[in-house]
Amino acid sequence: QVQLVESGGGLVQPGGSLRLSCATSRTIVGGYVMGWYRQAPGKQRDFVASVSTGGTTKYGDSVKGRFTISGDNALNTVYLQMDSLKPDDTAVYYCNVKRADMDYWGKGTLVTVSS
Secondary structure, three states: OOOEEEEEOEOOOOOEEEEEEEOOOOOOOOOOOOEEEEEEEOEEEEEEEEEEOOOOEEEEEOOOEEEEEEOOOOOEEEEEEEEEOOOOHOOOEEEEEEOOOOEEEEOOOEEEEOO
């Protein structure tokens, strides 16, 4: 079992920045992918960004060039730097760890972009 704890959400004005963090409850041995997803009210959960233990990063089209995913060397903590935020970025952001034998989710952190 792996627990994921997100932090860093809050209220920010359009054009502002936030950095989200996701901490794992234990070190995971082997390769895996850490990702961020988001779910706006009344909408499905969408992919935002991911990083693998091999260093490969991927981004959703709506956040490319504005968001950056990173992590410490062991990917015990993963970050999502969000810049140039827009009202459409308002959502609950969830952290996820995934590989063939695991698929765990955090409880989410709310990001609200509003003036």
